[in-house]
Amino acid sequence: MNNSSSQSVDFPKIVIRPSGGWVSLRLGDLWAYRELLYFLVWRDIKVRYKQTVLGAAWAVIQPFFTMVVFTIFFGQLAKVPSDGLPYPVFAYCGLLPWQLFSYALTQSGNSLVANQNLITKVYFPRLVIPLAACLAGIVDFGIAFLVLLGMMIFYGITPTAAMASLPIFLLFALATALGVGLWLSAMNVRYRDVRYTIPFLTQVWLFATPIAYPSSLIPAKWRAIYGLNPMAGVVEGFRWALLGKGELPGPLVGISLAAVVVLLTGGLYYFRRMERTFADVV
């Protein structure tokens, strides 16, 4: 009782009025609600493998068997080159960020609709929802990452100093997923068509990303444009950081980075612009 009244003294005045046009991102609000973000991520992780027999093993099974399929069809039958690396490690190292990305994208794209009971009943910065959906994929990533380490030992690949840059590329992958997820989730509130677009989108995107094949397969003059797919930069970055073969394809990664900044900034503004009608139309 006493503490509640003492809190009120320094609590800032809230002013509610219709906001017009483009608005500030108010990322500070996000910081104020960091505990809610934490709990939503925690919830998604807790609930993720409830009532499954294999549990968290699913985090490994999916990329691992995709890797096996890729190795058989692309590596063995089609003889796709792999930059001189053993094909299984090559493919798995690409699938690792891809799984994180596609999970984060799917979850965040559907997150607002999935959490509509929250949106219509409680106030908090709506950005928390797609952000939490993105972050929840990190646990799966961590588990699948252990398998990669095992494979690297098996194939005798020693990591180089470049491995220290891995967190940057991890962040890069999440930023891409969030950037796209923000656009999709906001549109999904109004047009449920998005829900059916997402699986299709990730499927096409998988083949537009150098996972089953190296980006060196793309003709050199197109490679920079290819970098407009931010995931191309992410995957090449991962291979460079972890497997330490060759040089980082600089221009490609640079363009990917620029693409992600544009995508994310645009996504944030679009999201904030649509945010105020979420509760009314969802």
Add this chain to the structure above:
Amino acid sequence: MSDFVITVEGLSKRYRIGRREGYRDLRETLTEPVYLILARFRSLFRRPGVQDFSALNGENTIWALRDVGFEVKKGEVVGIIGRNGAGKTTLLKILSRITEPTGGCVEIQGRVGSLLEVGTGFHPELTGRENIYLNGAILGMTRGEIRRRFDEIVTFADIEKFLDTPAKHYSTGMYMRLAFAVAAHLDTDILLVDEVLAVGDMEFQRKCLGKMSDVARQGRTVLLVSHNLSTIRALCGSGILLERGSLKAVGKIEDVVGSYLTHQSIPKSQFSDKNRRFHSDTLRIVHAATYRDGHEISQFAYGEELEIRISIYADVKYDSISVEAVIRDAYEAPIICLSSGLTFGQLFSLDTGYSCASCKVPRLPLAEGRYFLDLSVGYAGLHFLDYLECALWFEVTYCDPAGTGFPYKQAHRQGAVYVPARFQAFREVPE
């Protein structure tokens, strides 16, 4: 500095309702899908709201709130009343920043907690313990706060034994108790509450009510929306009356409730989806009215005949149908249930098309005042095919069967039902 913690000025909220309907010619029919798709693509980038006012013509928008203004002092407990669709919930949603107003301004001083629903964000797969933390965080409590109040919450909800059981195995009662317990321990300066008292069994409702009056006594500011006028009168010191989006009265709670009961213009009958609580695709109550001796009428005297006729339209044949009318008093509390199936053992078969059901009460036992009627059709005790809340109202204008000159009135807090009784007095010496 003023001592108002909430200041509302000229608050308005416009909602868009469905597309304009009307006839259209073939050219329109053919070109419209193209326009529609183009318009939708454009609207992807345009935020509906302030800017496209001009694009919205009056026909397909509705003012949920219009030019509402009031002030709330620190520590006031304010009841917000009004009929369905008066804008009560919209007002709370704007105050709690869930939705944005179309016009006007609100200033709030203090930390706001809103309880528009109990158990928001509960996850069935998580245990009771985990749900307390999750729900608390969603309502705006910090982890430290939840930890401090944890034992209190568990004791209040009375679920110690099931703390580590997933919530999906809880009974409805336990679930509701836990949900309310978390909400009740929300320690904000300003609390916005919407109808959450209507949960759980009688004993728990009493507990909730007690908790609410504790909260009110602690000097916190509370805005409470409820249909239950007696709850509102018990808890609130002042009130706000909304009618179709506009502010009708504001002031002392007794005055506001009074003007709600007397001066309010209530539509004769309501058959919209707004007061529809259950519905099916194949059966609908299309019309209803009250009759006396075959004449449509809405004013009765005590002891007269009351007939309720309900017109039903059915797309398919129905067997074993029960027709039900619930009489509510002026405070909208149910007082009498007339169920053909449950209370009178009569079931009907309905053919496709229109049918009419009639319910006659030979001698109306009601006190003077206004009464509302819920009308429903369904499988007795199982489920409703159509349920209209407060679809009709009627008045009893005279009730003084004994001719005492002191008419029996609802408004005098004498209750709503008049039952004949005989009194006797005789000499008896206690032992």
